[in-house]
Amino acid sequence: MSKLVSAQTGNEAMAYAMKQVNPDVVAAYPITPATEIVQIFAQYVADGDVKTEFVAVESEHSAMSACIGSAAAGARTMTGTSSQGLALMYEMCYIAAGLRLPIVMADVNRALSAPINIHCDHSDTMGMRDAGWIHLFSENAQEAYDNMIQAVRIAEHADVQLPTLVTTDGFIISHGMENVEHLADERVQKFIGEYQPQYSILNVGKPITVGALNLQDYYFEHRRALADAQAAALPVIKQIGEEFGKESGRAYGLVEGYQLDDAEYAVVALGSTCGTAKVVIDSLRAKGEKAGLLKIRSFRPFPKDEVVQALKKVKFAAVLDRSDTLGGYGGPVFTEVRSALYGEASKPPVAGFIYGLGGREIDMEMIEELFRLMKSGEVKPDSVQYLGVRE
Amino acid sequence: MATLKELAARGDKFTGGHRACAGCGATIVARQALLAAGKHPVVAGCATGCLEVVSTIYPYTAWNVPFVHSAFENSAATVSGAEAAYRSLKRQGKVADEIRFIAFGGDGGTYDIGIQSLSGAMERGHNMLYICYDNQAYMNTGIQRSSATPRGGHTTTSPAGKKQPGKLQFRKNLTEIIAAHNIPYVAQSVVGNWSDFTRKVEKALDKGGPAFIDVLQPCRLGWGYPPELTAEIGRLAVETNFWPLYEVEDGKHKLNYTPKERKPITDWLFQQERFRHLKGPEHQGLIDEIQRDVDQRWEALQKRCAL
Numbered sequence: 217m218s219k220l221v222s223a224q225t226g227n228e229a230m231a232y233a234m235k236q237v238n239p240d241v242v243a244a245y246p247i248t249p250a251t252e253i254v255q256i257f258a259q260y261v262a263d264g265d266v267k268t269e270f271v272a273v274e275s276e277h278s279a280m281s282a283c284i285g286s287a288a289a290g291a292r293t294m295t296g297t298s299s300q301g302l303a304l305m306y307e308m309c310y311i312a313a314g315l316r317l318p319i320v321m322a323d324v325n326r327a328l329s330a331p332i333n334i335h336c337d338h339s340d341t342m343g344m345r346d347a348g349w350i351h352l353f354s355e356n357a358q359e360a361y362d363n364m365i366q367a368v369r370i371a372e373h374a375d376v377q378l379p380t381l382v383t384t385d386g387f388i389i390s391h392g393m394e395n396v397e398h399l400a401d402e403r404v405q406k407f408i409g410e411y412q413p414q415y416s417i418l419n420v421g422k423p424i425t426v427g428a429l430n431l432q433d434y435y436f437e438h439r440r441a442l443a444d445a446q447a448a449a450l451p452v453i454k455q456i457g458e459e460f461g462k463e464s465g466r467a468y469g470l471v472e473g474y475q476l477d478d479a480e481y482a483v484v485a486l487g488s489t490c491g492t493a494k495v496v497i498d499s500l501r502a503k504g505e506k507a508g509l510l511k512i513r514s515f516r517p518f519p520k521d522e523v524v525q526a527l528k529k530v531k532f533a534a535v536l537d538r539s540d541t542l543g544g545y546g547g548p549v550f551t552e553v554r555s556a557l558y559g560e561a562s563k564p565p566v567a568g569f570i571y572g573l574g575g576r577e578i579d580m581e582m583i584e585e586l587f588r589l590m591k592s593g594e595v596k597p598d599s600v601q602y603l604g605v606r607e
Numbered sequence: 608m609a610t611l612k613e614l615a616a617r618g619d620k621f622t623g624g625h626r627a628c629a630g631c632g633a634t635i636v637a638r639q640a641l642l643a644a645g646k647h648p649v650v651a652g653c654a655t656g657c658l659e660v661v662s663t664i665y666p667y668t669a670w671n672v673p674f675v676h677s678a679f680e681n682s683a684a685t686v687s688g689a690e691a692a693y694r695s696l697k698r699q700g701k702v703a704d705e706i707r708f709i710a711f712g713g714d715g716g717t718y719d720i721g722i723q724s725l726s727g728a729m730e731r732g733h734n735m736l737y738i739c740y741d742n743q744a745y746m747n748t749g750i751q752r753s754s755a756t757p758r759g760g761h762t763t764t765s766p767a768g769k770k771q772p773g774k775l776q777f778r779k780n781l782t783e784i785i786a787a788h789n790i791p792y793v794a795q796s797v798v799g800n801w802s803d804f805t806r807k808v809e810k811a812l813d814k815g816g817p818a819f820i821d822v823l824q825p826c827r828l829g830w831g832y833p834p835e836l837t838a839e840i841g842r843l844a845v846e847t848n849f850w851p852l853y854e855v856e857d858g859k860h861k862l863n864y865t866p867k868e869r870k871p872i873t874d875w876l877f878q879q880e881r882f883r884h885l886k887g888p889e890h891q892g893l894i895d896e897i898q899r900d901v902d903q904r905w906e907a908l909q910k911r912c913a914l
């Protein structure tokens with residue numbers, strides 16, 4: 217079969233994936249750098265390319281509220297946003313997860329105000345890391361496309377039933393043009409299958425109450441079930457990633473190791489920085505240095521066992537965070553990784569590096585320097601530092 | 608319009624066993640609205656607030672129609688999403704029923720925190736009826752002021768004190784704000800006049816498109832009166848012209864009821880504990896001001912109806 221390739225930005229790739237998914241409802245609101253996703257999709261609707269009912273809401277809060285109503289009505293439902301828009305949705309994001317509604321959202325990662333800034337960091341989606349959503353990061357536009365399609369399957373899986381977030385790095389991926397390989401429409405449709413909702417408030421013959429008040433006697437069990445669903449998503453994400461590999465030639469796991477098997481020093485990262493790190497690692501490897509990368513694709517659920525396994529043999533790992541916990545000890549990825557390793561007999565020392573806030577550039581030299589510091593022993597285990605900021 | 612006999616035969620879609628106060632007006636609104644809608648299959652939604660809290664304590668529910676609650680400020684947006692899903696699935700032949708959508712919200716969830724969500728849903732033209740059960744305060748959290756609370760009303764955040772006589776501001780006219788959206792149907796109704804409310808719910812649902820009904824709903828706890836007076840106090844609000852019964856159909860204002868003799872506003876105010884502090888002669892000026900406001904609003908409404 218001939219390959220379907222076109223030059224697309226991350227936003228175009230995500231919107232295109234949404235078109236091929238052809239959801240029943242999209243409710244969304246524009247915000248830089250995710251605006252294009254909404255615009256492109258609105259054009260698909262205007263041109264009759266999709267069967268979707270597009271709800272051009274008056275705010276992101278209403279976008280997620282409408283998505284909740286739509287998903288409760290058994291419709292395949294998608295949205296997209298970024299930064300302040302996502303922050304305005306937070307309240308409803310927790311509710312979407314608590315109600316176990318398999319909404320799929322594209323978020324273009326952007327810094328949170330103040331100061332206002334439109335460029336990439338991960339603070340926006342990290343702000344809802346405990347909301348109960350599945351949270352997949354993408355390294356490039358191709359992965360963004362692939363993740364959007366897989367997200368539909370993951371979210372709707374009977375063992376999961378959770379809203380799912382697919383993110384790209386603002387401007388770096390959202391506006392960067394790449395060759396993106398697509399599946400044909402029919403193959404996407406076959407891969408995701410027809411949505412068979414378990415419940416629907418449109419089933420007037422069998423009325424259900426969605427969003428009931430839970431007091432001390434039931435709330436905890438429902439929240440516990442939510443945690444169980446996150447755990448159940450781990451094998452599901454893996455299995456769907458493998459299936460997607462058979463379909464597309466691009467298999468996915470919860471994490472991706474790059475030159476990690478025999479690596480002595482590793483960086484751990486999310487998103488587009490992984491692409492930069494891979495180039496650095498190639499050049500270090502060419503010089504005989506045993507450098508490697510652990511890319512975390514699924515941040516929620518956090519794949520503890522995979523992370524432990526992947527880092528077991530390295531001598532030191534530098535964990536990169538493109539967001540801060542402000543008053544916590546290290547960024548969100550660092551705290552997760554360090555906590556995952558803590559009880560292990562065989563574990564590397566780790567250090568945390570917070571970088572790239574508000575779109576501050578991270579370049580190859582900076583990553584190379586991290587490897588040099590790890591090797592020379594100049595990084596203190598368990599230390600947390602800021603990278604690329606004027607002190 | 609359905610007769611009482613027909614309504615009684617329909618069977619309750621909002622059932623008993625919930626935990627509302629004796630004499631609660633909000634549950635009357637829900638019950639009568641669903642009875643009135645009875646000939647259609649209905650999907651209902653509700654904002655966080657008394658009505659939702661008393662009627663959906665897991666694992667029980669008083670709603671014998673499909674029901675969705677998500678949060679406080681977004682009953683309109685949530686139901687608009689369900690309605691969009693319905694349109695999409697209907698078009699695809701995946702739903703057969705002719706479903707109507709009704710969103711409920713208290714005055715807090717409607718006049719205040721939810722006004723944006725409501726305005727957005729009305730402007731977008733969703734085929735849904737929004738019913739505000741307007742008890743003029745945030746009752747669920749213990750009687751705090753809203754922009755629907757009348758001037759002089761005592762609430763826990765506009766308390767009557769030594770220096771201040773309850774709420775300082777006049778209430779907002781939300782009915783006219785929504786009428787300004789130029790939607791097919793907007794109306795005011797009241798708990799205590801079942802036939803007016805039933806007719807309006809039927810009309811709103813039959814017209815199709817976005818519709819809004821603001822129902823004045825006496826709250827025995829928040830307003831302070833014996834529970835058996837709920838309907839009477841509602842009717843008194845109409846007899847004093849405080850709460851005129853009217854509708855705006857396709858942009859045309861129409862008064863549905865004119866009292867034979869307008870009763871003084873004090874007849875209504877002094878049935879309620881929340882205005883009791885205004886009884887002394889030192890507050891006569893404020894009472895006069897409140898009466899003037901009622902009369903001016905009534906005149907303005909009559910002018911709109913004469914257009």
Ligand SMILES: Cc1ncc(C[n+]2csc(CCOP(=O)(O)OP(=O)(O)O)c2C)c(N)n1
Pocket residue numbers: 633654655656657658679680712713714715716717742743744745746747748753
């Ligand atoms: C975002 C948010 N803010 C505040 C609350 C707390 N809260 C719940 S119900 C309510 C008041 C509801 O008042 P109203 O809408 O008038 O309905 P009523 O309780 O009178 O039925 C408040 C303030 C909330 N649930 N969510």
